[in-house]
Amino acid sequence: MSSNDSDRFGQEVDQLIDQLTSYERAYYQQGRSLVSDREYDRLFDRLQQLEKQYPELQRPDSPTRRVGSDLSVDLPEVPHEIPVLSLDKVYSGQELTDWQLRTQKRAADMAADSPTGVLTGTPDFICEEKIDGVSIVLYYRTGLLEQAVTRGNGRIGNDVTANIRTIRRVPLRLAEPLTVAIRGEVYLSRADFAALNATLETPFANPRNLAAGTIRRVKSSGAAAVPLQFFGYDAYGLEGVDSHHQVLLRLHQLGLPVNSRCAWIHNEAVDADVVREFRAVFPEALVGTAGVLSQFIQAEIQQRDQLAYDIDGLVAKLDDIGLRERLGYTGHHPRWAVALKFDAPQGVSTIREIDVQVGRTGRITPVARIEPVLIGGSTVQNVTLHNQEYITGLELAAGDTVSVSKRGDVIPAVEQVLEKGAAEPPVWQLPEHCPSCGSRLVVRGAHHFCPNTFGCPDQQRGRLRFFAGRDQMDIDGIGPETLETLIRLGMVQSVPDLYEADYQQLMDEAGFGERKIAQIRTGIERSKAVPYRRLLPSLGIPELGPKVTQLLCDAGIGSIDELMQIADTGDHERLSAIHGIGPRIAETVIEQLRLPELREVISRLREHGLRFVDEQPETDESVPQIFSGQTWCVTGSFEHFQPRTRAAAEIERRGGSVVSSVSGKTTHLLAGSGAGSKYDKAVSVGAEVVDEPRFRQLLAEAGS
Ligand SMILES: NC(=O)c1ccc[n+]([C@@H]2O[C@H](COP(=O)([O-])OP(=O)(O)OC[C@H]3O[C@@H](n4cnc5c(N)ncnc54)[C@H](O)[C@@H]3O)[C@@H](O)[C@H]2O)c1
Numbered sequence: 001m002s003s004n005d006s007d008r009f010g011q012e013v014d015q016l017i018d019q020l021t022s023y024e025r026a027y028y029q030q031g032r033s034l035v036s037d038r039e040y041d042r043l044f045d046r047l048q049q050l051e052k053q054y055p056e057l058q059r060p061d062s063p064t065r066r067v068g069s070d071l072s073v074d075l076p077e078v079p080h081e082i083p084v085l086s087l088d089k090v091y092s093g094q095e096l097t098d099w100q101l102r103t104q105k106r107a108a109d110m111a112a113d114s115p116t117g118v119l120t121g122t123p124d125f126i127c128e129e130k131i132d133g134v135s136i137v138l139y140y141r142t143g144l145l146e147q148a149v150t151r152g153n154g155r156i157g158n159d160v161t162a163n164i165r166t167i168r169r170v171p172l173r174l175a176e177p178l179t180v181a182i183r184g185e186v187y188l189s190r191a192d193f194a195a196l197n198a199t200l201e202t203p204f205a206n207p208r209n210l211a212a213g214t215i216r217r218v219k220s221s222g223a224a225a226v227p228l229q230f231f232g233y234d235a236y237g238l239e240g241v242d243s244h245h246q247v248l249l250r251l252h253q254l255g256l257p258v259n260s261r262c263a264w265i266h267n268e269a270v271d272a273d274v275v276r277e278f279r280a281v282f283p284e285a286l287v288g289t290a291g292v293l294s295q296f297i298q299a300e301i302q303q304r305d306q307l308a309y310d311i312d313g314l315v316a317k318l319d320d321i322g323l324r325e326r327l328g329y330t331g332h333h334p335r336w337a338v339a340l341k342f343d344a345p346q347g348v349s350t351i352r353e354i355d356v357q358v359g360r361t362g363r364i365t366p367v368a369r370i371e372p373v374l375i376g377g378s379t380v381q382n383v384t385l386h387n388q389e390y391i392t393g394l395e396l397a398a399g400d401t402v403s404v405s406k407r408g409d410v411i412p413a414v415e416q417v418l419e420k421g422a423a424e425p426p427v428w429q430l431p432e433h434c435p436s437c438g439s440r441l442v443v444r445g446a447h448h449f450c451p452n453t454f455g456c457p458d459q460q461r462g463r464l465r466f467f468a469g470r471d472q473m474d475i476d477g478i479g480p481e482t483l484e485t486l487i488r489l490g491m492v493q494s495v496p497d498l499y500e501a502d503y504q505q506l507m508d509e510a511g512f513g514e515r516k517i518a519q520i521r522t523g524i525e526r527s528k529a530v531p532y533r534r535l536l537p538s539l540g541i542p543e544l545g546p547k548v549t550q551l552l553c554d555a556g557i558g559s560i561d562e563l564m565q566i567a568d569t570g571d572h573e574r575l576s577a578i579h580g581i582g583p584r585i586a587e588t589v590i591e592q593l594r595l596p597e598l599r600e601v602i603s604r605l606r607e608h609g610l611r612f613v614d615e616q617p618e619t620d621e622s623v624p625q626i627f628s629g630q631t632w633c634v635t636g637s638f639e640h641f642q643p644r645t646r647a648a649a650e651i652e653r654r655g656g657s658v659v660s661s662v663s664g665k666t667t668h669l670l671a672g673s674g675a676g677s678k679y680d681k682a683v684s685v686g687a688e689v690v691d692e693p694r695f696r697q698l699l700a701e702a703g704s
């Protein structure tokens with residue numbers, strides 16, 4: 001190479017290393033992407049190519065020669081006992097096949113060189129899903145989990161044992177007293193991510209970021225609240241295994257969760273018994289000769305959106321461990337494995353404008369209206385931006401070109417700004433006044449609020465929707481559209497109006513007839529019998545959700561009168577003495593229950609016969625507690641349980657608890673007709689799905 005070339009490419013190499021290093025720092029240490037993964041990978045590949053072509057330009061600190069470090073100074077550091085590296089990457093099935101052939105050839109050459117090595121036929125490969133989570137190494141000593149360590153820089157990781165111990169699926173003790181190092185991925189299911197993220201002040205863009213944040217928490221009490229999961233995919237130090245498929249079987253035998261969605265591509269005739277054993281443990285695995293690989297790739301690409309968790313590709317690994325050892329490692333990756341990276345389910349769009357929504361609690365949520373874009377099979381045009389902090393973090397404004405992600409049924413998120421528009425100021429700012437009522441906004445925590453609780457039309461609308469909604473009072477006949485009509489006609493403004501409106505007036509409205517009106521009246525009438533434990537949370541009083549209501553009732557504060565009396569006397573201790581209710585909740589509840597407007601709502605509802613006393617004990621000792629210890633979610637509509645809160649009441653009477661969304665803790669889904677996404681989620685988290693006939697049978701069998 002001429003000295004000119006050397007200068008030019010030398011400069012490019014230096015620049016690539018600087019760029020990649022700063023992207024890595026943001027990505028691994030702050031969980032932020034400054035460029036898309038595709039762009040990062042493109043620069044990485046370019047660097048790799050230059051270094052290969054001009055070896056004299058190789059620098060020891062090049063990202064191609066080491067693993068991007070996610071070490072945190074807040075956590076203790078531990079040296080690894082095994083190489084914990086990254087993966088080499090390809091981007092198409094064709095490239096994967098090429099890699100396979102290259103690796104095969106290399107292995108064959110090595111076998112020929114070695115005096116003992118005999119390579120008969122072509123080697124086997126295992127292909128696995130590349131789970132998009134956080135890499136972790138579990139060190140077991142004589143069967144006990146001694147240490148769990150992050151990848152770190154590949155040689156040194158962070159000790160996160162206390163957090164990993166909170167993961168139910170990670171055994172603290174193996175089935176055998178072995179000393180082994182196990183590599184695997186910690187991840188969060190999409191359903192759990194969605195449920196949890198919705199409760200966070202400043203949410204995460206994807207399950208991986210939330211999982212990574214959880215694992216690196218300094219206090220492990222918080223980690224326990226996140227239902228992290230784990231898949232093991234490799235082990236070091238096992239005796240008597242000489243192939244990767246045996247390693248997977250052994251991991252399973254030792255009590256570690258292993259992903260059954262994999263493929264074993266064998267080229268020689270293998271022992272049918274061995275295949276049978278593998279299939280028995282991994283029923284979803286594809287096993288067969290060459291064609292199986294493309295079959296597996298196709299199936300994964302097709303089913304990717306329906307998986308319970310995110311994957312960002314597949315990993316192909318040489319099955320023969322002896323061959324692996326001969327092929328060895330670079331400073332960055334093993335030579336015997338490769339990742340086939342999938343495109344992220346991302347789209348590029350432009351922000352048309354940023355709107356402001358006022359929720360039922362007065363919380364202000366900015367929402368980006370974007371040019372419609374198709375991502376992972378669905379069109380996205382609204383993306384929540386959560387709060388000002390979130391927008392400031394992204395440096396976002398109308399007119400910006402952004403990348404937007406949507407994984408499975410997780411809500412779409414803006415991942416990053418790709419190109420700034422011309423908006424002034426360059427970062428969007430929340431307005432100072434409520435768009436619905438004009439009140440000056442106030443700041444509480446990470447959010448802005450409209451303080452005009454009872455006079456703000458949008459807040460009233462939000463509370464009405466919430467009150468009548470499926471997971472609260474579930475008032476038959478009062479869906480969002482009917483509510484809109486009632487509000488438009490001025491028939492209903494606040495919750496008690498629902499019980500005072502003259503529904504006959506609807507006769508003149510298009511879409512309303514005798515039958516619909518009768519349905520509304522019956523719905524309203526029935527709602528009066530909804531038990532206190534469901535009624536109180538339906539009012540949407542901040543902090544007075546189902547959980548706190550239950551805690552209060554169980555602690556003997558079982559009526560609104562008692563609560564109001566506590567509010568009047570300002571007896572904070574009486575509330576904060578209850579386990580699960582902290583001083584902040586006590587404060588808010590008291591403050592709220594002192595509001596004259598809320599008291600008026602309550603007294604009007606009471607006049608209409610709604611139940612403000614906890615009459616039904618939650619469990620009824622005379623009834624067999626057949627659902628004790630179980631967590632049910634109820635969805636769809638039912639023939640014999642209308643409104644469906646009645647089905648929920650049947651479960652609670654028999655000792656079960658009822659939740660409004662499916663998560664890893666859900667054990668059963670009672671699915672009526674028209675059960676939607678909850679059905680898929682339930683299946684994905686392994687909850688038992690029970691239909692109405694089966695449910696009635698369960699009740700009948702228990703003689704109740
Ligand atoms: N956008 C950015 O600025 C930026 C910056 C740095 C890195 N990145 C992204 O991160 C990638 C590099 O990160 P990396 O080095 O962690 O590599 P990687 O995450 O792409 O691949 C290696 C990891 O895959 C995981 N994995 C999951 N399932 C596995 C299985 N079945 N078998 C083996 N491993 C499995 C392991 O944890 C392993 O550490 C880049 O390709 C890029 O996509 C992006």
Ligand SMILES: [Zn+2]
Binds near residue numbers: 358434438450452
């Ligand atoms: Zn307002």
